[in-house]
Amino acid sequence: MNFNDLPPALRASFLPPPRLLMGPGPITCDPRVLRAMSYQLVGQFDPAMTDCMNQTMALYRGVFRTENRWTFMVDSTARGGIEACLVSLLEPGDRVLVPIMGRFGQLLTEIAERCGAEVHTIAVPWGEVCDPAQVAEALDRVRPKLLATVQGDTSTTMCQPLDELGRLCRERDVLFYCDCTASIVGNAFETDAWGLDAVSAGLQKCLGGPSGIAPVTLSDRAAAVIQARRHVERGIRAADDEDAGGERIRSNYFDLAMIMDYWSEARLNHHTEATSMLYGARECARIALEEGxxxxxxxxxxxxxxxxxxxxxxxxxxxxxxxxxxxxxxxxxxxxxxxxxxxxxxxxxxxxxxxxxxxxxxxxxxxxxxxxxxxxxxxxxxxxxxxxxxxxxxxxxxxxxxxxxxxxxxxxx
Amino acid sequence: MNFNDLPPALRASFLPPPRLLMGPGPITCDPRVLRAMSYQLVGQFDPAMTDCMNQTMALYRGVFRTENRWTFMVDSTARGGIEACLVSLLEPGDRVLVPIMGRFGQLLTEIAERCGAEVHTIAVPWGEVCDPAQVAEALDRVRPKLLATVQGDTSTTMCQPLDELGRLCRERDVLFYCDCTASIVGNAFETDAWGLDAVSAGLQKCLGGPSGIAPVTLSDRAAAVIQARRHVERGIRAADDEDAGGERIRSNYFDLAMIMDYWSEARLNHHTEATSMLYGARECARIALEEGxxxxxxxxxxxxxxxxxxxxxxxxxxxxxxxxxxxxxxxxxxxxxxxxxxxxxxxxxxxxxxxxxxxxxxxxxxxxxxxxxxxxxxxxxxxxxxxxxxxxxxxxxxxxxxxxxxxxxxxxx
CATH class of the missing domain: 3.90.1150.10 (Aspartate Aminotransferase, domain 1)
Known part of the structure; x- marks a missing residue:
């Protein structure tokens, strides 16, 4: 391939046309987020980098309204954040209940099936939300390990009320997951007050950033379920590292126990953090908290x-x-x-x-x-x-x- | 959380200290890549966006030295690109052979095991590379579906010669995968001339960009193996969509058949493309091809x-x-x-x-x-x-x- 023989459009840098993005997302980025992402990199374990990671954890506790220690980033789009939560919480054969009110509820079933889970669903017509009584009945019938929900399903524009569902889950000792990618900071969301155990999101909707990194938060009980499956990778394993004993998580990349080791004081290497996306995520949260x-x-x-x-x-x-x-x-x-x-x-x-x-x-x-x-x-x-x-x-x-x-x-x- | 009560470091935007990054990566970004990533977003199916995706495919054909149609991006760090290739190519029970010369060879075994593959390894001391005769012997003994290699293993600084291995694989009808994250454009790499079937990379080494997106290329025979496992997601499935019939890929996020549908003329929605990372990836390739x-x-x-x-x-x-x-x-x-x-x-x-x-x-x-x-x-x-x-x-x-x-x-x- 000779560069000078390429068409002019390929030889040139890409200059996007000006757009006002008023669809269901991604939307036009806040210029402060783009500025944050244009800053130069620092090394993966530079004190400035680990400070930035810790600050980002603290800021997302404010966004998610939680005290959860385990509030951190998964380096993928929002869809990967969903998969990281489900594959780390669910073992093959585990029962999961998914209320479906649109495309993204269906996505949860697709992902949970591939985790090897036994997937049960309840559905409402597109354009409606699920009634808590319907969920309670299904929880009693299915007796799942996990209830997996979507707060705002952009396919239908509906916003599922969650506070009652959290209470139903706690009463039955069921783990409660929610994908709030499309709704977070555009609609009220309360991780702790609503009893959520695992939540994942993305930047490209109301947070005003680009797709490409997924903020996640885990309650202590969700973290305990995941850490019971902890495993240290060959190649960085020390002589005294022992596996926790639980069934190994089916994905290496989305192994939240490993990602937690990376985001903890242990700083065990896993992936190389997507530094520019981290900078963007930090600024999205900072901007939202500054406004309130x-x-x-x-x-x-x-x-x-x-x-x-x-x-x-x-x-x-x-x-x-x-x-x-x-x-x-x-x-x-x-x-x-x-x-x-x-x-x-x-x-x-x-x-x-x-x-x-x-x-x-x-x-x-x-x-x-x-x-x-x-x-x-x-x-x-x-x-x-x-x-x-x-x-x-x-x-x-x-x-x-x-x-x-x-x-x-x-x-x- | 009251914003004004937060420590000043949290209230401020993050300003990274100036660093010269001379480690094993990530390294200081080319400023042109940071500029590209600071541009505003366009919509996911905007003609400008699909043009940008097609241009990026074309530019990476030049980087990978291939004519492969299926040359595209996975939205994760380089580690996720590896997992996408392995989980899409390997079914539970498939045999895979991994030559190990350092940490990243061990990583391939970790990922392949979680795909349910039967993993066989050969190893050399850290600081050496594998001899093709040793690989040939193991190929004949193990008779794997896939040979999975790392070109440049930064843990040891060694660069595995690959051209001979490609010939050995073709002679035995074995698929040949390589992770060239750490070596691409810093060392000679020839996808087509060396007979590679699947290759994945990252931006954060010699390509001069940040971590966060993984360029991938697939030969026609690798693409055929993956497309035999094709599945269209519920929620976007049309009445005449049929599954290809092969065993479903264990990951939804890393399902390369779905990601290929997204990068093809069909433009079936999967994830929301990480637009800023795409801009960065495109510029990394453009810069490399411009220099030659x-x-x-x-x-x-x-x-x-x-x-x-x-x-x-x-x-x-x-x-x-x-x-x-x-x-x-x-x-x-x-x-x-x-x-x-x-x-x-x-x-x-x-x-x-x-x-x-x-x-x-x-x-x-x-x-x-x-x-x-x-x-x-x-x-x-x-x-x-x-x-x-x-x-x-x-x-x-x-x-x-x-x-x-x-x-x-x-x-x-």
């Missing part, structure tokens, strides 16, 4: 409500149980006779604004429009509504002029 | 030889078979009576230079000093030698004044 978690959630609530009001004023029907809608993403029916992809294409090509399509049974039925993280703002909501009105009109839908922006302005004031 | 792969390898060879000459002139003994040393990292014995950690501590605290410690049997025995990627330069080598001379003297070792820098200057000229 309650204040960030409220900002998302206000922006989401204004967006929903504007979409309704355009004459569009909102999708799903609005009492349980996530603050940070609104599902809206594509109106009859309108080509949904043509509207999305115009939004992107003519206005540089991305809104989301949908998965599975909702594909071609609804759009998903997000107001998340850095983009949970008045100007982004108003601009999106103004441009969507124009695109709908171009595609033959009689959008009432000015109503959407007026309704959103009203909601904001 | 042969030229980058030669720059590493010259810098490594100069470093080795300087260390020898200091009166230090080099570790391992120098005929098979990686270009980009030199192992050197800590001299008798000198506290190795005190020297490393002085280098970091007084000069801002990091040199490496070692693992396992070499811990406390050798230092490892790297000249990699952006840091494979004359000024970095000379500065490191000058400062090491000072630190050795402070720790009571009679380092000959000026000899190290003179020897390195001689090697460069």
């Amino acid at each position: 978690i309650d204040e960030v959630v409220e900002r998302h609530r206000i922006a989401g409500n204004a967006l929903a009001a504007g979409l309704a004023a355009l004459g569009l029907a909102l999708f799903g149980d609005q009492a349980h809608r996530m603050h940070n993403v609104v599902g809206v029916y594509i109106p009859e006779g309108v080509d949904g992809e043509a509207v999305r294409g115009r939004m992107l090509a003519d206005f540089g604004i991305e809104i989301g399509t949908s998965f599975g049974p909702l594909h071609g039925v609804i759009w998903r429009i997000g107001t998340m993280g850095y983009n949970a703002r008045r100007d982004t909501v108003l601009t999106t509504l103004a441009c969507l009105e124009q695109c709908l009109r171009c595609e033959g839908f009689a959008a009432p002029p000015g109503e959407a922006v007026a309704a959103a302005l009203g909601a904001f004031s | 792969i042969d030229e980058v390898v030669e720059r590493h060879r010259i810098a490594g030889n100069a470093l080795a000459a300087g260390l020898a002139a200091l009166g230090l003994a080099l570790f391992g078979d120098q005929a098979h040393r990686m270009h980009n990292v030199v192992g050197v014995y800590i001299p008798e009576g000198v506290d190795g950690e005190a020297v490393r501590g002085r280098m970091l605290a007084d000069f801002g230079i990091e040199i490496g410690t070692s693992f396992g049997p070499l811990h406390g025995v050798i230092w490892r000093i790297g000249t990699m990627g952006y840091n494979a330069r004359r000024d970095t080598v000379l500065t490191t030698l000058a400062c090491l001379e000072q630190c050795l003297r402070c720790e009571g070792f009679a380092a000959p004044p000026g000899e190290a820098v003179a020897a390195a200057l001689g090697a460069f000229s």
Whole structure:
């Protein structure tokens, strides 16, 4: 391969076009996070690096609302954080109960099956959330080791209430896991107060960062389950290192016992920490705590409500149980006779604004429009509504002029 | 948690101290890579994003010296790239042969065992490489599905010759995998010419980027083995999607068949691509190809030889078979009576230079000093030698004044 023979686009550095990302995530990054990620690296065991790791642990305790010692990062996208929790907690044959309200509940079943777990599910129609009584009945019937849930399932925009589920799990000595990637800091989330044992997240939604690292927190009882499977790798094993005796975790990369050794004072080498992503994760948490978690959630609530009001004023029907809608993403029916992809294409090509399509049974039925993280703002909501009105009109839908922006302005004031 | 009550270090953004990273990796990033990673995100299926993904595939074909269609990224550190290859290629009960010459060969056995494979090993003392005749004998005895190797094992600084092994594998219809994380573009590497079927890497060594994404390439026959295990996830499955019928891959996150669907024209959603890491990976490859792969390898060879000459002139003994040393990292014995950690501590605290410690049997025995990627330069080598001379003297070792820098200057000229 001769460099000078390559097409110009390959020879040049990549310069992304300007976009306003108003889909279900990833969203436009907070510029402070991008700045943090542009800083030079330090070594893996440099005191400055281990300080940065410890600070990041402390800051995410604030984000997750927990006192958990074991609050740290997994170096993968949010999906890998889910797998790390499930493969480290579940042994082959363990029973797990998964309430499914959308695509990401189904993902939990896919991952748990590959851990060798015996997976039981309860399901509600897309656009609804699970009733705690339904979960209680299933817990009593299945008697699982773990209840695995999703708080905000972006596929349907629904936000599952969790506080009652935590109580049900504690009463039955069931471990309680939640994937809060899409919802954290956009909606109230209380690890300790709600009795959660394992939680995983990502940066690319309301935290305002890029995908690529997964914050995780574990209760002491979850940590004990995982550490009973602890194993020190050959090649760094000292003469007095002994395995804990439990069944070895099926993944080396997602072995949380090893990752905990890396994030502990022992600093046993595992992977090489993704330093730039760590810098970004630290800054995401710092920014959220500086604003105040309650204040960030409220900002998302206000922006989401204004967006929903504007979409309704355009004459569009909102999708799903609005009492349980996530603050940070609104599902809206594509109106009859309108080509949904043509509207999305115009939004992107003519206005540089991305809104989301949908998965599975909702594909071609609804759009998903997000107001998340850095983009949970008045100007982004108003601009999106103004441009969507124009695109709908171009595609033959009689959008009432000015109503959407007026309704959103009203909601904001 | 009240933000204003937090310690000042937590309230502030993280500002890394200036460091010259001359260990076994990660190393100081090329500033062009940090700039690329500071650019704003685009959406996951934006044409600009899929263009960027396709360009990155093309650029890594140049890095890996391959025509392989399936040349793409896994969103994890290099260790996750290894696991993705092994868990996708190996089914429980499959036999795998691993030649071990250091810690990272042992890592391959750890990962392959957790895939449920039947792992066979051959080993050489740390500081040597495997003889192809020894591998041929073991291939005939074990008759494995896969030969899993490491090219450059930084734990020992050795670089395993691979061209002969590829021929041995083809003759026996054995799949041939290599982890070239630590060696790629610092040492010659030829995916196609050497008959490799699966290769994984990382950015944080000679490619001059941060850890956090793993470039992978697969031959058509490796891709066929993996695609025979293809499965489409519930939640995005269309009515006419059928599983390929092979045993399901044990990991969802590292399921290369799914990741290939995401990187193909089908663009089936899997994880959310780690966009900033992708930008960084693309720029790493672009920079290497712009300089020319042969030229980058030669720059590493010259810098490594100069470093080795300087260390020898200091009166230090080099570790391992120098005929098979990686270009980009030199192992050197800590001299008798000198506290190795005190020297490393002085280098970091007084000069801002990091040199490496070692693992396992070499811990406390050798230092490892790297000249990699952006840091494979004359000024970095000379500065490191000058400062090491000072630190050795402070720790009571009679380092000959000026000899190290003179020897390195001689090697460069």
